[in-house]
Structure formats: structure tokens, C-alpha cells
Amino acid sequence: MPKITPITLLLLILTLPAWTQVNKRDSLLKQLPQAKEDTAKVLLLCNIGEAYENSEPETAKQYFKQAGALARKLNYTWGKYKQLELFGDIYLLQGNLDSALFYQQEALAVAEKMKDSLSIGISLFNVGINYRERADYQKAIEYCLRGRKIMDQLGNAGIEVQMNDALQILYHNRSEYDKAIVFGEKAVAQARALKKREFLGKCLINLSLSYKNTNQLNKAMVALEETLKIGEEYQDIRVQAATQLNLAGIALKLRNYPLTKKHAEKSLALHLELGDPNGKITALRAIAICNLQEGKLSLAKQYAGEALALSRTHNYRVEEASVYNVLSSIAYAEKDFANGITWSDSMVTVLEAMVGEVISTKSADLEKKYETEKKEARIKQLEAERTVQELRLRQKNIFNYILIGGAATILLIALLSWRNYRQKQALQQKRINELQTEKQLAATEAVLKGEEQERTRLAKDLHDGLGGMLSGIKYSFNTMKGNLIMTPENQQAFERGIDMLDSSINEMRRVAHNLMPEALVKFGLDTALKDFCNDINQSGSLKLTYQSSGLENTVIGSNMAITIYRVVQELVNNVLKHAGAATALVQIEKNETGVAVTVEDDGKGFDTTILRQTKGIGWDNIQSRVNYLKGKVDVQAAPGKGTSVLIELPV
Numbered sequence: 001m002p003k004i005t006p007i008t009l010l011l012l013i014l015t016l017p018a019w020t021q022v023n024k025r026d027s028l029l030k031q032l033p034q035a036k037e038d039t040a041k042v043l044l045l046c047n048i049g050e051a052y053e054n055s056e057p058e059t060a061k062q063y064f065k066q067a068g069a070l071a072r073k074l075n076y077t078w079g080k081y082k083q084l085e086l087f088g089d090i091y092l093l094q095g096n097l098d099s100a101l102f103y104q105q106e107a108l109a110v111a112e113k114m115k116d117s118l119s120i121g122i123s124l125f126n127v128g129i130n131y132r133e134r135a136d137y138q139k140a141i142e143y144c145l146r147g148r149k150i151m152d153q154l155g156n157a158g159i160e161v162q163m164n165d166a167l168q169i170l171y172h173n174r175s176e177y178d179k180a181i182v183f184g185e186k187a188v189a190q191a192r193a194l195k196k197r198e199f200l201g202k203c204l205i206n207l208s209l210s211y212k213n214t215n216q217l218n219k220a221m222v223a224l225e226e227t228l229k230i231g232e233e234y235q236d237i238r239v240q241a242a243t244q245l246n247l248a249g250i251a252l253k254l255r256n257y258p259l260t261k262k263h264a265e266k267s268l269a270l271h272l273e274l275g276d277p278n279g280k281i282t283a284l285r286a287i288a289i290c291n292l293q294e295g296k297l298s299l300a301k302q303y304a305g306e307a308l309a310l311s312r313t314h315n316y317r318v319e320e321a322s323v324y325n326v327l328s329s330i331a332y333a334e335k336d337f338a339n340g341i342t343w344s345d346s347m348v349t350v351l352e353a354m355v356g357e358v359i360s361t362k363s364a365d366l367e368k369k370y371e372t373e374k375k376e377a378r379i380k381q382l383e384a385e386r387t388v389q390e391l392r393l394r395q396k397n398i399f400n401y402i403l404i405g406g407a408a409t410i411l412l413i414a415l416l417s418w419r420n421y422r423q424k425q426a427l428q429q430k431r432i433n434e435l436q437t438e439k440q441l442a443a444t445e446a447v448l449k450g451e452e453q454e455r456t457r458l459a460k461d462l463h464d465g466l467g468g469m470l471s472g473i474k475y476s477f478n479t480m481k482g483n484l485i486m487t488p489e490n491q492q493a494f495e496r497g498i499d500m501l502d503s504s505i506n507e508m509r510r511v512a513h514n515l516m517p518e519a520l521v522k523f524g525l526d527t528a529l530k531d532f533c534n535d536i537n538q539s540g541s542l543k544l545t546y547q548s549s550g551l552e553n554t555v556i557g558s559n560m561a562i563t564i565y566r567v568v569q570e571l572v573n574n575v576l577k578h579a580g581a582a583t584a585l586v587q588i589e590k591n592e593t594g595v596a597v598t599v600e601d602d603g604k605g606f607d608t609t610i611l612r613q614t615k616g617i618g619w620d621n622i623q624s625r626v627n628y629l630k631g632k633v634d635v636q637a638a639p640g641k642g643t644s645v646l647i648e649l650p651v
Helices: 022-031 039-052 057-074 077-093 097-114 117-133 137-154 157-173 177-194 197-213 217-233 237-253 257-274 277-293 297-314 317-333 337-407 411-482 488-515 518-523 525-539 558-579 608-612 617-628
Strands: 543-549 583-590 594-601 632-637 643-650
Touching: 022 039, 039 057, 039 077, 057 077, 077 097, 077 117, 097 117, 117 137, 117 157, 137 157, 157 177, 157 197, 177 197, 197 217, 197 237, 217 237, 237 257, 237 277, 257 277, 277 297, 277 317, 297 317, 317 337, 337 411, 337 488, 518 525, 518 558, 525 543, 525 558, 525 583, 558 583, 558 594, 558 617, 558 643, 608 632, 617 632
Parallel strands: 543 583
Antiparallel strands: 583 594, 594 643, 632 643
């Protein structure tokens, strides 16, 4: 039988608040009718909701709502915090990340108002977990580390278990499985020492995933079997469902199809009871794969069809693509090659759309952040300029008052006062001009540094975040390829999709390199300019010669190096865009007095008088950068005679 892509394992989230044991539910419910309308009843309602949290989440919400209403009625701040925290937890478990983040942030605000260190630490970690589930790992690490700092000071062993488990999930999601195993094994050991079996089950199921991803399948199986016993012991349906599905995934990886089917069918029944469509889809797909391997093609098609319908209903794009893959394999097994190709094409279409959405969303977010920060820097610059203008006006008013007062004195005193006033005015004007120049230089420096920092950050975000995601998708494509039976036409279509993904990765790397050249950071200005000129030559659009003198064994400050690189980059881009040149020269010389940069071309030239009238951003950027370094620019050009730009920068 053909090979099938393995099912996706489920990661079980362990949130910070403690979960009440299931066997206490009945005793808690018996206390409710006799409870008075006081703060104790608020906590009782919260505890009852926690007892229902995993098995009947909607019932749990009703008890949490009652607790919140009573807490607000009594103005019980701790009760308000507890209710908000629990709401955030349950929405996180249900995958409703927006609602979860709203309640978690509200809980954090209440905790900070109470100035309760423990509650603040827990809320910070819960917000970090939410950002982790959104794949915003930068914010996740920020909030988790803030929470961990507080927890380390408090020394709460029970919280440390959950904190280490949350960190293992964070590193697992970043594909840093070795680090995830370190924190996971620490969390398991702490849970055993504290005899917290309900925590132990969650830690083990999360640890099993890192074992699985490092091919330690026996360790993963042992961890999951213990987790299953704990889930049955506490009647925790969510833990049982996730464990059964993960066991099915490992059995499928070992090609043990009867065992896979056994675990998947048990997981399906449990996910039906929970009302969890995602787990149900994965279980249906696993059962379809097993029936396909057993040659029961009709049953395989039935289960795959149910999984596809659910995927489309709930817009689970990854599962939809995986189900298309299974349906394609079923069609090929039936020798229905037309449908096999159709299902395979549908899978490629969904995956390509997902790649496009990832690129579009990430690019839009990064561009928005960049523009916002750029505007903020411009606002600060304008405020600085306004302050200088107000200072100048104030000084002028003072001088005018002195002049009016002096006019009332005798002629001699008036003449002396006038001469003294003129001298002071000249000195003050000079000082104002100096202050204005210093403010402008400071504002320019802040804008340039902010721009380079933003370029560096954008380059890292693109390379580390988007690059990793695209590479992961490519890896998934290649994995699927090995598990598919494809006709030559379908093979060609699949390879075309891989090529398109490679092009996207290369384009992303090119953009990241342009934002902040790696050679400039690692090897210095000379090497970076050589690489830049070589790249232009290799493109074939211009024959560009690079010459340098005096740069050997010379260290140029980072600000000057970045400025020179950006100026050369802008001048060469102008040659490419406007000069129509065949050849060009970039020359840089370091001597005792400073650095001289020359960019020449044999293009069509232009009338240099237009530079005084131009509104172009590129030329303004060049002027701003040279002025920032107190340098000079000399442009020699004429129509039909090419262009030469000489820039001199003092050391």
C-alpha cells in the first residue's frame, strides 16, 4: 500500500492556575445551595467551574460568569481577578485566542492594581502563553521572562512546575527541541517531587512531542502511556483525547496501522464528546489512512470525506491540505488517476495560498511597524525644531524690552545701551544658531540610527521569523513528496510548487540582505562595498568597477561605515535608474584628513542646477547623511558627458 503523510500530534497547553481534581466536583456542588452571597461563594463558584473546565467547558463558563457577577456586586477585587484569569484560561483551551488575550490582559491590570506579586507573575506568564499560541515568540519570551523573574523571587515550587512546562512548549514551537526537553524533564521531575499528578500528565504529554521530534520514540511512548493512565485516573477527557491521538501518531510513524487505528478510534470518540473539531478531523484522517493501508478504500474515502467537510467548515487550512493528500492517495489506489491529480492539485493550491497569506501578512505587519516608528521619529524632530523656534522668539522679546527701556534713558546711556544690545544680540543669535544646528544634528542622528536599527530588526524578523516559517513549509512539502504516488504530470506540478517556494525564500533573503548587509556587520565597509558592486556586476545591468585605498587594517566607526554604504548604495541606484550608463566606478580613499568617496558613470548626465530644486527623497537622504558627518558633496555633470559625485568626510 502507498505511504501516507503522518497525522499531526496535539500539543496540550498547561496554564498557570491550578486545576481542581475531578473527584471533588460532587462535594463542591453540594456546598453551593447553602452558600451565602459573600466572597466565599465567589471562590466556590470559581472552583466548581475549574472542575468542569476540561470535560464541559461551556458549563464551566456559566459558573465563571456567576462568580464574576457576584464579585462585582460585592466589589471583591480578588474575585474579579480570579474570574478574569479563569475565563482567559478556558478560552485559550478552546483556541479562541482573541478572547483569551482580552481576559488575560484584564486580569493583569487588576493584579497590578492589587499590587499582588504572585498574581502579576501568573498573569504575565498567561499573556506570554497566549502570544506563544499566536506564534509571536518575541512578545511571548518578553512576558514569560518578566513573569519568571517575579516567580524566581517568590520561590513558589508549584508555579515553577507550570512555568517550566510553559517554557518547554515555547521552545518546542520554536523547533528548539533540545531546550524543550531540558525544561520538560525539569517540569516532570518537579511534578513528581510535589506529587502533582494532574500537572505531571500535562508535562509528560508535552515532553513526548519533543521526544517524538528527536526520534526518541520509545521515550515518547512511555511518557504517553503514563499520561493516559493519569487522564483516566482523573477522568480528564481532554488529556485522554490528546494522548490517544498522539499515540496514534507515533504508531503511524512506526507503520503499525492496527495500533494506529485503535488509538485513533478512541481519540475520535473522546473528541466527539468534547466537541473539538480539530482533534476530530485529525482522528478521522488517521482512520482513513489505516483503512487505505488495509485496502478498505470505500471506508477510507468515507472517513476522509468527513474530515474534509469539517476542515472546510472550520477553515482549518493545514488539515484541509493533509486530507487532500489522503484523498489523492485513495484515488490513485483506486486507479482513478484523474481524481488523484485533482486532489493533489487542490492540496498544492491550499498550501500555496497559505504561503502567500503568510508572506502578505508578515510583510504588511513589518511595513506598518516601520512606517509608524518612522513617523514617531519625525514628530520628535519637529517638536525639537519648534522648541528652538520658541527659544529664539523669547530671546528676541527680551532684547526688545531692553531696547524700549534703554530708549527712556539719557542719550549717552541710550547709545551705550544700544551698542551693548547689538553686541548681545549678535552673540545670542550665534548661540541660537549653534543650538539649532546641534538640535538638527541630534534629530538627524536619531532618525538615521532609528532607520538602521529598524532595518536590522526587519532583516532579523524576515530571516528568523518568516524565513524559518517558509523553510518549515518547504520541509513539509518535501516530506509530503516522499509519501505521494504521482504521475509525471503531477510530479512536474509539485516540483513547480517547490520552485515557487524556493523563489519566495530567495526573494525574502535578498530583501533581508538589502535591509542590513551581513558583510557590513561582520567584515567591515571595504568587504561590504566589494560584495555590493559584485552583485551589481552579476546582475548584468551595469559594469561596475570598485577601487579602494587606505582601508587595509583600518577600522571605520559603525556610524560612518553605515552612512558611506547607504550613500554609495543610493548613488549607484541613481545610476541604474536615471543615467543610462554602460560603465561606472566606485572609488573610496582613506587618508590622514578623512575619507573621500567618488562615484562616476559614463551616462547621459544632467543639469546640476536641478539639484537645488529637486524634492526627491533619495538626494535628500544623501544630503542628510553627509551633513550629519559634517562632510561636503561636489557634483560634476553635464548633459551627454556623464556624472561624477565626490563626497569628502572628515575623520
